[in-house]
Amino acid sequence: MSDVGTTIIGAGVVGLAVAAKLSETRGAIIVLEKNEKYGLETSSRNSEVIHAGIYYKPGSLKAKLCVEGRDEIYALCRKHNIAHKQITKLITATDTEELKKLESIYHNGLKNGVPLELMDRAATLKLEPNINTVGSIYSPLTGNVSAHELMDCFYHTFLENGGTLQLRCEVVAIEKLGSGYRMTINEEGRQSTFTSETLVNAAGLYADKIAALAGIDIDQAGYRQFFAKGSYFAVVPSKAKLVSRLVYPVPRDEGLGVHALLDWAGRLKFGPDVEYLQDSKFEYTVEESKRAVFAQSIRRILPAINDEDITPDMSGIRAKLQRKGDPPKDFIIAHEREKGLEGFVNLLGIDSPGLTSSPAIARYVESLLS
Ligand SMILES: Cc1cc2nc3c(=O)[nH]c(=O)nc-3n(C[C@H](O)[C@H](O)[C@H](O)COP(=O)(O)OP(=O)(O)OC[C@H]3O[C@@H](n4cnc5c(N)ncnc54)[C@H](O)[C@@H]3O)c2cc1C
Structure with missing residues (x-):
């Protein structure tokens, strides 16, 4: 029996959206974040545009999740009074x-x-x-949204559903157990371990490093960022x-x-x-x-x-996920069952339209885990 049911690594807009969604059905969830506050990296350093879904390859995750996420974001904004504008x-x-x-x-x-x-x-x-x-x-349908207020909304939903956000807590090692994972965390120089049944890697710029910690060959898998x-x-x-x-x-x-x-x-x-x-x-x-x-x-x-x-x-x-000059690649959102990592979901290459897509990404992750 693991210490925790579900752990999410990374409290950017994607990790928080996933936490809010999974907390509806999975009870107490833990989010680990290495910084002193959530949303201090890419999620607060972007154009804050609600993309309509124009440019992405039809049939790709980017196209599908952007279009779905766009509508969900407008609905969330109206429901929770999040600053936004359908500015066109x-x-x-x-x-x-x-x-x-x-x-x-x-x-x-x-x-x-x-x-x-x-x-x-x-x-x-x-x-x-x-x-x-x-x-x-x-x-x-193009608009903009306050990324901070959107993250606050996901955070409060997750908190109300019994979730815990552990700040200044960096994941430094992951070990696959017979069932679940043992994680080593570093909290301001102090190291400790705990076990979690399910693990979601939403570590943004560091997501390939987290995948490597779990034992994935990121070059062979095409996961290098x-x-x-x-x-x-x-x-x-x-x-x-x-x-x-x-x-x-x-x-x-x-x-x-x-x-x-x-x-x-x-x-x-x-x-x-x-x-x-x-x-x-x-x-x-x-x-x-x-x-x-x-x-x-x-x-x-x-x-x-x-x-x-x-x-x-x-x-x-x-x-x-592509080098300079190469054609754009799609998001990678994968349950790594085939790699022998049951209950481990990786999210890599979540560049634009990751903010717009965040609520739809969360539903997609939930579907991969059910
Ligand atoms: C310049 C720019 C403009 C953009 N414009 C738009 C736009 O207008 N519209 C749009 O839809 N998208 C846009 N995007 C994309 C969007 O910002 C991203 O897709 C989104 O913010 C990614 O969120 P994230 O949660 O995956 O990553 P992040 O916000 O980076 O969050 C990841 C978190 O994981 C934490 N973490 C990492 N490693 C560890 C570890 N080992 N232990 C614990 N925690 C860890 C980090 O500290 C971080 O807080 C833009 C991006 C950029 C850079």
């Missing part, structure tokens, strides 16, 4: 070549069941008179009203492209770019030296922005 979004093409790409994005979105509208230049400029455009996609930093720049207040919704470019390289977003303080920001890291030393400074390149990317969408109108703001780091 435009993807703007800036030349005829991009118009072709725009059409293929539009059809991809329709395949995912996302309501979208193609707009010509005149219709686009009626919505956003200051942007550079020859035509656009209008997405009425690569890290892509995304930086943001904020626009001076005098130019913050130049757009009134999210405005994205047609993606050129990796990522969705540096786009316009409005934060909860009413500031206009642009980001995130994509900068693959050489190692896993996670560092969040936004380099001033990026200013000129950033301003140039912004002017693709909003020509009125000068280099001196922007200042370095925040950054976040994505856990990706």
Whole structure:
């Protein structure tokens, strides 16, 4: 008999969503988090966009869980009074070549069941008179949500259902037992062990390390994560009203492209770019030296922005399953039964749209464990 029924490693938005869901039926659940508070890593360093589900490969987990999660997030926001806004979004093409790409994005979105509208230049400029455009996609279901309030909501649900969040508690070893797992945890230098029947790995940037601790060969399994930093720049207040919704470019390289977003303080920001890291030393400074390149990317969408109108703001780091230049990979969410790890669920490569998908990911994990 294990000490605990279910343990979740990681208290980001995904771990907390899974904890809230599983606590409905599985009773007391423990969440282990190495930091002093929940949600201090990727879940609080992102665009806070409720993605509609436009770009992801039809049939993929990203497409399915994003579309489901989007609707669940709006419903949760209404029910629990979580700060959110269905602010809507435009993807703007800036030349005829991009118009072709725009059409293929539009059809991809329709395949995912996302309501979208193609707009010509005149219709686009009626919505956003200051942007550079020859035509656009209008997405009425895209919005934004306070990631902190969403995490608070998951946390309180899980707490009300008898859950425990153990902070400053890092998982440093995992051993498979005949039934369940023995975990070694490090709490500010003190090591101890306990056993858990079921284990969910929602460790974000460290999820591949946790999978390796459980004995999985992460290279053979395709579980190694690569890290892509995304930086943001904020626009001076005098130019913050130049757009009134999210405005994205047609993606050129990796990522969705540096786009316009409005934060909860009413500031206009642009980001995130994509900068693959050489190692896993996670560092969040936004380099001033990026200013000129950033301003140039912004002017693709909003020509009125000068280099001196922007200042370095925040950054976040994505856990990706593909190396720089390779095609995007889907989320990995797997019950590792076939690897001899009954009751162990891995979540890897939970980059965007992980925030949007979080409630749907939680239901998916529950289905894998039932
Ligand atoms: C720049 C950027 C922009 C993004 N924009 C959006 C967006 O607009 N919309 C959207 O839907 N998604 C977006 N995303 C993606 C989204 O932020 C992530 O998918 C989501 O936050 C991942 O949550 P998580 O819980 O998996 O990871 P995290 O938030 O990183 O949480 C993992 C937790 O595990 C803990 N942990 C790790 N190892 C251990 C251990 N050994 N022991 C104990 N605890 C451990 C960590 O401390 C951390 O708190 C963006 C991501 C980035 C980087």
